[in-house]
Amino acid sequence: MKEHANVYFDESGFTGNRLLDSQQPIFSYAAVVIDDDEAIALVDHIIKKYKIQNGEIKGGKLVKNNKGRRAIDEILTSLNGKMRVSVSDKKYALAGKFFEYIFEPSLARLNSVFYKLNFHKFVSTMLYLEFVSRGAYAEELFEEFESLMRTGDFEGLKTLFSLGSDGLSQTMEYIFAFAVKHKNDVVKELDGYIGEGAGKWSLDLTNTSLHTLLADWGQSYKTLTAYCDKSKPLEADQEILNNMIGRTERIFSTFGDQEIPITFNLTESINLVDSKDFAGVQLADAVAAAFSYACNRENTDEYAIKWRGLIEDVVTYGSVFPDYDHIDPSKLEAQRNGMLLQELARRSTNNEDLLYGIQDFILGATMFLKSPEFALEQA
Structure with missing residues (x-):
């Protein structure tokens, strides 16, 4: 060194x-x-x-x-x-921020479990795909979220969570169901932070990029x-x-x-x-x-x-780009995360505890996806 x-x-x-x-x-x-x-x-x-x-x-x-x-x-x-x-x-970075501020507060107690599964990348990539391909609603959702984070105006949060769900893909239905049911967690997470001081730049990528690059050079000097x-x-x-x-x-x-x-x-x-x-x-x-x-x-x-x-x-590990492997329906990781999102949406809709027994659910989903019966069903 x-x-x-x-x-x-x-x-x-x-x-x-x-x-x-x-x-x-x-x-x-x-x-x-x-x-x-x-x-x-x-x-x-x-x-x-x-x-x-x-x-x-x-x-x-x-x-x-x-x-x-x-x-x-x-x-x-x-x-x-x-x-x-x-x-x-930047569009994918916004999708990642959506997960960080909308999903993370409700999953925080066991967040390491979800991150190890790349669940955050699955949700972010699905949001990004909706945004760039066909999702007029997804675009409206992003615009509302960006406005909320930029201004700190919680009236915008009401709009964000009250948009209609007609014409959504199944994945967006699950994401929407989760977000609506856990809006109080989102409000609690953001209240007093966004809109002022450092929180004014909550979506900006400068600080994160600078920190990553300094840490990278810090391995050599x-x-x-x-x-x-x-x-x-x-x-x-x-x-x-x-x-x-x-x-x-x-x-x-x-x-x-x-x-x-x-x-x-x-x-x-x-x-x-x-x-x-x-x-x-x-x-x-x-x-x-x-x-x-x-x-x-x-x-x-x-x-x-x-x-x-x-x-x-030259590009460091902190860079943010979509990787469609995370939503490839032929891969076990994507299949499992799809099942996990559906389960979280179901629990949200039924007002059930999000995290109780969730690791057992993940284990069961993994075993099912690896089973000969599932393989035969997919053949």
């Missing part, structure tokens, strides 16, 4: 809590580890070679034309091994000093990050079958700076723009394709 690194951060696709922004479907947050002199030299070289005006690299502008994409491509080549990126499909382009979400809340100042122990969180680092050692509070004054931040801006561009399915030029080829090497 190396001693110390300065890490420079910037984003692309920031729309705050407005995760349904159709013009910017991808949020990308990039981290670059580089010496100041090297960063300045690279930025000066790129500005002169590609005749970039205003003396500053702005990735969002560069990706809009072929010349700018050539400049970014040279930056990515120069930063090989020195960059990490967190990239998220004993201490880190972070420089971030000025950001309203970061200005609103740095409490968790400040708890990492001088943090020497290495703690991991077990998430499914993964061990994910959650601590790192900061030398000082996050530095919120003007990108014009920090070459490293400008490079992070270019990297973020590149992967936001590459991960947008509408972009199919040579650079988008080339940069997608880098994803496996």
Whole structure:
């Protein structure tokens, strides 16, 4: 492990809590580890070679034309091994937030059981699929939820839980039944948090992305000093990050079958700076723009394709994208989670205890799905 690194951060696709922004479907947050002199030299070289005006690299502008994409491509080549990126499909991220705030409060006592089954990914992916494919109601549901989380207006919550259910798919019926019956848990979870201070940015992805990237770099360096382009979400809340100042122990969180680092050692509070004054931040801006561009399915030029080829090497585990394997009806995991959602909806409708004996139900469902009788039935 190396001693110390300065890490420079910037984003692309920031729309705050407005995760349904159709013009910017991808949020990308990039981290670059580089010496100041090297960063300045690279930025000066790129500005002169590609005749970039205003003396500053702005990735969002560069990706809009072929010349700018050539400049970014040279930056990515120069930063090989020195960059990490967190990239998220914002619509899927909103679906994940829906599970976190609508389902999690009622399942909290045994939440580890559900997370190990990837139940959260099953529900989130089903919501996302409804949203992008055919679900007019799902779109309305998302818009109401986004508005609620952005404004803290609980009148919106009433609308969210009183929408009609005509024409829903069976899965959305189950999700809707669960949400309606447990709205009091949702209100209790959100009351006093959203709409003010840090809670104003409850749907924003900046803080989560920054924390993930710092934890990732913290596996390679004993201490880190972070420089971030000025950001309203970061200005609103740095409490968790400040708890990492001088943090020497290495703690991991077990998430499914993964061990994910959650601590790192900061030398000082996050530095919120003007990108014009920090070459490293400008490079992070270019990297973020590149992967936001590459991960947008509408972009199919040579650079988008080339940069997608880098994803496996530079995109971190904290990135959020739908994986349809989680709802593949041929897989036991998806079949079991479908049965579990149906059971939770049934218990909700009948006012039964959600969690009593639920582990026995899961075991029974697993045994049934593995049984010869079920296999024969599916043949």
